Each structure stands twice: as structure tokens, then as C-alpha cells.
Amino acid sequence: MIDNSSEFRVKRGLGLTMMIALLVFAAIPTVWVLILSFRSPIAIFEPIWESPTALTFDNFFKITRSDFPGALMNSFLTAGLSTVFAMLVGVPAGFALAKARVTGKFLASWVLLLLRMAPPVGFVIPLFLLYVNAGLIDTYIGLVFAYMTLTLPLVTWSMWNSFAQVPDELIEAAIMDDANLPKAFLLIALPAARPGAVAAAILAFLVAWNDFFYALIITRSGTATAPVAVMNFISYDSVDWASIAVASIALTLPILPLMAIANRYIVQSLSGAVKG
């Protein structure tokens, strides 16, 4: 039964208009940043349709001479290290939490979730005082430790969920076959939960990569990460919009492939919690 009444066509038209409007909302800032990054400084405050050819590559070269590339490296280093550490500690813990028969599992899940959800300002205040006294302000190790408060609960929590989906029988069978626990973990459980582990690592990296707050408080010029360094393009009397656009692109591009891989797992890990 094909519905071709005029009422239906009006409704479909409305739906289509709405989708296009939402697409414009989603796309305008992206297109705008691309334009801005190629805009030559003299034309930056003119609408693009008045001087559509005033474009240049200079903005990209200019930013390589600033301290922003160094800040990008700082971001890679600290986000990468805090992810590696969180995986080393959090993956075995997630496995044990999923399979061990221990009391206090609910408490553990509450604490892990809470650490993920609590506003960071509460952690930052005592960390800042501690770091000032311990000389850890503006050090890589200080920032990596701070990011562990974000990445470790995230990794442990999501690996717990991933390992919960690996059948207990698989592990028990391996142990019956005289494999010890570390072997069963490394050779049986971990390969079975590999997609979850990849997703956990990516999510942890993204959380650290996107962080602005911790870096703002505990870094100075030496170890400033890219999200903090981009603020240097705003000075008291002027704003370097073109460089900001280039920096925004540089901040986003490295994580696009990671997002493409992780999207599927973000959905899976969350809809796991949705199934009643």
C-alpha cells in the first residue's frame, strides 16, 4: 500500500526541510573553519562572497613557526603515555573484576563511574597544591599522572564490561587444561576482548587529548598541550583568527581516524548498559 496522498507529501517535505536545516547547522562551522584557515589576513573581516579569491597557504606556514607544533607533540606524548599506563594497569583489573568472585563489586563499579563523572575541579585543587610543593608543575610526569585520574577509571570500567561478555567457560576450560591464570588471560581472554581493548585505548587517548582543564592548571609554557597553547593566539588587543582556525584543524585531524574506529565501540559499550 503506497501512500501518495498530498498530506503525506507535505509531511515528507517538512521532514526533508528539517533534515537539511540540521545538516546546515552541522556543516556551517566546519566549512567556516576551512575558509578561515585559508583567508589572507587583510580580507579576514570581509564576507567570503565579497573577496572569494583572497585565500592563502601562509597561515599554515606561519603556525609552524609558533610554539603550537611543540604543544601538539606535548599532547601526543602525555595523552599517549597516560593511555599506555592506564591500559597496563586497567586491563588486568577489568578482567579480574569481570571474572573474580569477590564482594564489593558494586562499590568498585560505583567508584569507577564516579571518578569518570566527577567534575575535575575537585581533583585539580588538591593536585595543584601537591604539585606546587613537589615541584611537579609544568612537568610531563605531573601531567601524565593527572591524566591517569581520567584514563584509568575509563579503561578499567570499559574493560570490565568487555570481559564480562567473554564466556566464563572459556577461561575455566583453559585453566582446566593446565594453563595458569596469566596465560589464560593473555592467550584466551585478551584476544577475545580485543575490540573492547582497542576501543578503551582510543577513548582514553581522546579524553586526555581533549583535556583543557588539567593542562590549564598544571602546565606552563614548557609542557603546555595543544588545547592550552591555542589560547596564545588570543592576545589582549587582537585575535589571530586564521591561526586559531589552522590550530583547530590540527587539533581535530589526528583524532579523526581514531574516532572512525571507536564509534562502533562507543555505541556498543553504551548500548550494553541500555539493554534492560
Place this chain on the structure above:
Amino acid sequence: MTQLASPRRGATYELQRGYRLMMVPAILAVGIFAIVPLIGMFGLAFSDYHLIRGTSWEFGFRNFAKMLSDKRLMNSIYVMASLSFFGVAAQVIIGSAIAVGLQKITGKWRVGRVLFLLPYAVPHVAVALIWLSLFTPTLSPINAFFDLFGITVPAFLTSQSGAIFAIVVADTWTNFPFAMLIIMAALQGISPDLEEAAAIDGATRIKTFIFITLPLLAPALLMVTLFRFIDSLKHFPMIFVMTKGGPGRSTQATNYYAYVQTFGNENVAYGAAIAVMLFLMAALIAYYVAKLNQRVTT
């Protein structure tokens, strides 16, 4: 199961001990990296620690008493509630609308999904800077476009409600894809038979959506709303970049206000007390989410 395991009780004991050993590094790390700062936060909240003056080592409830009569704190809660309510509502509604709309789009046009997902990949500082440029009247192409028709777009960042609106727009832009992703997954889990059956029984499309699809989406909608709500309590980069808490102090959401009290006014103890209040709110929500998740992990 127990019969199988009983001759090897020693082995089972060994196994459980092994599991516990695997948890030790994580327990230590969480203890050092998270629990120690938390204890510090609570300790500071009851102290009178000042960044310059230090502390007299007298502990009490004075910070919490001060909170009750602090008008700036009340304003910050109002700002936080506005940002949370409008932001989460917009994200859930827009995300769901796109998810439902994309469901009907098949074939090569499905690639268009990427366009809707892209905003989710942009780091929040960049999101804030991009929208700051779009809300800067002298720069914004939106203002220039409406100028062509003689319409002057108001400067949003100069009033409280306008600035809250601007932050909600930026927050919605980057986070609606999260809602969209989850709702899309939930929609795929709904059997088309149900909707067909309803259509055969004579239900209109809208009725089918309200009485069949929506109730089946409810758990996903709840989860998205909860996760986005929790995140919205942490608003920081967008306020810091777009408004600096202004105009005046009008967009200092509670999280931002705690930062201002601590690092701007150097009143560390009071900042920590506000952080404790936010922490307790998060603890309540986390408890609820952990309860929801318990059914999955155990």
C-alpha cells in the same frame, strides 16, 4: 558446576587469589591518583586554606555556611541548570530527529552520516573558538549573511541569556552526534515487524512512533540523557573561551565558579567546598548509573 569444581577446591582458591593479585596495581593506582586528591578536596573544604595566606589548621563548616548565603553561587547554579537543561534537551531532540531521519535514507546517501558525526570529533577548545568566531559580529559570516537582507543579528555574548544561548549552541553542535549514535543503535534493535503490525492495525505513522517506537527507545534515551547531563555539570572550556564567565559574572556555571574562587580569588578552601557539592551530586547520579549497569556486568 560446583560438583566439577569441588575436587579442585585448592585450584579454585589459587584462581581467586590470582584474580585479586591482578587488581592490586589498579587499586594502588586509583588510590594514589584519585582517592588521595579526593581526601585532599574534602580536607580543604573544611579548612580555611588560602593560596597566599595559607591555613590556620582550624577545621569547620564555615565554607558550607558561607555557600548558603552566596548570591554568586546561586547564580552559578542557575547558569549550570540552564546550560544543562537546554543543552541536554537540544542534544537529545536533535540527535533523535537525525537518527530517525537517517533511518529512512539508504544507499549511497548513507555516507552523509559522516557530516553529522564530524562535530563530535572536534576537541572542545576548538569548538568553543569556532563558535566564538561565529558569535563575533565583526567576523561572523552569519551576521554578514543576514546583513545582506538588512537584518542585524544581535550580539549574543553581551547579555546573560544571549551568552547562555551561545554556549548551549556550541555545546549542542559538538554533542548531538553522541545522542544520534546511541539512538541509531537503539533504532536498529527495534524489529520492523512491530511497526508493520501497528500499521496493519490501522495506526498512523505518528501514533506508531509515539506508542511503539518511543517506548522501545526509552532506555537508550534515559542513558543518553544521564550521560549528557553528567557531562554538562563539568562545563568549562566553552565558558572559559567564549565568555570568561561574563558578561560580568553572569555565565559562571558552578564548576567554573569553583575555579574562579580557587585560582582567581585564591580562596582555595571555598573553591574546594563548592567542588565537594558538585562531587556529591555526581556521586548520586553515578550510584544510579551503576545500579542500571549492574544487570549487565553481573
